[in-house]
Amino acid sequence: xxxxxxxxxxxxxxxxxxxxxxxxxxxxxxxxxxxxxxxxxxxxxxxxxxxxxxxxxxxxxxxxxxxxxxxxxxxxxxxxxxxxxxxxxxxxxxxxxxxxxxxxxxxxxxxxxxxxxxxxxxxxxxxxxxxxxxxxxxxxxxxxxxxxxxxxxxxxxxxxxxxxxxxxxxxxxxxxxxxxxxxxxxxxxxxxxxxxxxxxxxxxxxxxxxxxxxxxxxxxxxxxxxxxxxxxxxxxxxxxxxxxxxxxxxxxxxxxxxxxxxxxxxxxxxxxxxxxxxxxxxxxxxxxxxxxxxxxxxxxxxxxxxxxxxxx
Numbered sequence: 001x002x003x004x005x006x007x008x009x010x011x012x013x014x015x016x017x018x019x020x021x022x023x024x025x026x027x028x029x030x031x032x033x034x035x036x037x038x039x040x041x042x043x044x045x046x047x048x049x050x051x052x053x054x055x056x057x058x059x060x061x062x063x064x065x066x067x068x069x070x071x072x073x074x075x076x077x078x079x080x081x082x083x084x085x086x087x088x089x090x091x092x093x094x095x096x097x098x099x100x101x102x103x104x105x106x107x108x109x110x111x112x113x114x115x116x117x118x119x120x121x122x123x124x125x126x127x128x129x130x131x132x133x134x135x136x137x138x139x140x141x142x143x144x145x146x147x148x149x150x151x152x153x154x155x156x157x158x159x160x161x162x163x164x165x166x167x168x169x170x171x172x173x174x175x176x177x178x179x180x181x182x183x184x185x186x187x188x189x190x191x192x193x194x195x196x197x198x199x200x201x202x203x204x205x206x207x208x209x210x211x212x213x214x215x216x217x218x219x220x221x222x223x224x225x226x227x228x229x230x231x232x233x234x235x236x237x238x239x240x241x242x243x244x245x246x247x248x249x250x251x252x253x254x255x256x257x258x259x260x261x262x263x264x265x266x267x268x269x270x271x272x273x274x275x276x277x278x279x280x281x282x283x284x285x286x287x288x289x290x291x292x293x294x295x296x297x298x299x300x301x302x303x304x305x306x307x308x309x310x311x312x
Contacts, residue, residue, distance in 0.1 A: 015267040016051075016096045016305040019222060021240075022298070023284055025087040029292030034080050036286030039220075039273050040091040041074040046253070047100070048271055053093035059084050071280060073273040089284060094305065100266040103255065108158035114249045115213040129247055132215035136276030139187055139203050139218075141211035148191075149208035159248050163257055164264060166208060170201055171262035183278070198242040199278050201259040206244050206277065215247040219256060220281040221271040222302050238300045240283060243269065270302065 021040050041053040053074070057064075061078035069075050080087070121130055135141055152166040173194060180195035187207050190200035202218055209216035223241040243265055245254040256265035273281035 012099050013267070014096050014098050015224075017094065017222075017224070017270060018303045018305050019093045019095065019270065020090065020299075020301045021222075021283070022088065022090045022300075024297045024299075026295045026297075027085050027087075027288075027291040027293070029290055030083045030085055031080075031087070031291045032083060032289045034084075034087065034286060034288040036078055036089075036284060038076040038078075038089060038091065038284050039069075039073050039281055040089075040283050041076060042093050042095050042270070042272050043068075043072065043074050045072075045271065047098050047256075049096045049098075051094040051096065053091065056088075056090045056092075058086075058088045058090075069280075071273070071275050073275070073281065095270060097267045097270055100256065100264060101252065103160045103252070103264060105158045105161045108160035108252065109249045110156040111153050111159040111162050111212075111214065112156055114159050114247060117249055118215045118247055119213065129215050132217045132247070132276065133210055133213060135210070137279050138277035139207045139210065141207055142188070143211070144188075144191065145204075145207040146211035149212050153212055159246070159252070160255070163246050163248075163255055166205060167257040167259045167264075168262045170205055170259035174201060174204070174259075176260065198260040202242045202244045203277060205257065205259050209244075209246050217245050217254070218275050218277045218281060219243050219245055219271050220273045220275075220278070220283070221269060222300060223261075224268040224270070224302050224304070238302045240298075240300060241269070242278070245274070 038055065041055065042048060042050045044050045055076050057078055059080060059082070062081045063079040065077045067075050118129055118133060149166060152169060153162045175195040176197065177195040178197055180193055181190050181197060181200050183199070185196065185200060187200070187203040190196040191204050191207070206216040206218060220240065220242050222238060225238055243256060243258040243260070245256050248255045256269065258265050258269065275281040
């Protein structure tokens with residue numbers, strides 16, 4: 001299970017990272033044509049600055065295009081139109097992550113006022129908040145999610161206090177188990193199993209929040225990890241990670257919560273894409289003609305950069 005470094009909660013300075021994400025496919029038979037999209041490149045947002053991000057595809061694609069999707073995520077599309085038995089996509093990026101805003105219960109609005117505000121908000125920016133209240137293909141609200149959420153969101157509890165309590169309860173009540181679910185497991189099934197991985201836990205908390213009328217969005221990214229004391233850090237041993245954001249009102253904005261690790265997010269969490277659920281932000285998707293049996297290997301390496309001028 002990805003876990004943040006020990007000083008996550010105490011982080012109060014920005015951190016610069018170099019990220020290498022390598023995805024390698026091997027095919028038992030030749031692929032004649034493939035078309036793919038990558039969503040692995042960070043973009044500059046309020047909590048993160050992207051210094052650069054480069055994509056390398058092997059074999060070299062015949063066609064490449066880039067655009068931003070509806071949620072502002074960077075999308076790299078490519079097509080390979082000749083026979084191949086291997087495909088490797090490597091994305092190398094460098095970013096600076098800013099510390100999370102200070103979240104104090106005493107100055108936090110109550111969650112019911114956020115519920116009302118998000119329902120009535122208007123304008124283009126308001127639409128991008130309001131629409132995260134509604135169901136999405138992988139997250140469907142319901143009474144069982146609302147009942148679970150309302151244990152944390154009782155009466156007029158401050159949004160910060162309630163959100164953290166729900167985050168910690170999911171961490172406590174659900175077992176991290178890579179064998180319990182798969183990438184297509186429905187959120188209701190993971191909830192009933194009380195088990196899953198970070199994708200499942202993020203979906204469950206989003207379903208809980210939307211079921212009581214609060215906007216919540218899915219966040220994909222990376223988590224800085226550290227080896228156990230006395231052990232050497234393994235290159236490529238880091239993992240992709242997932243968490244969620246709940247809207248905390250105009251003053252607080254989006255609050256990032258990590259139910260896998262029972263914490264609010266800070267500089268150990270490196271956001272890459274946002275969406276309604278995993279389906280909007282899957283790192284690599286596409287279609288192929290041919291290929292036979294496919295094997296997949298993914299390596300992720302997240303390295304703090306010493307000195308702000310390095311690797312620019």
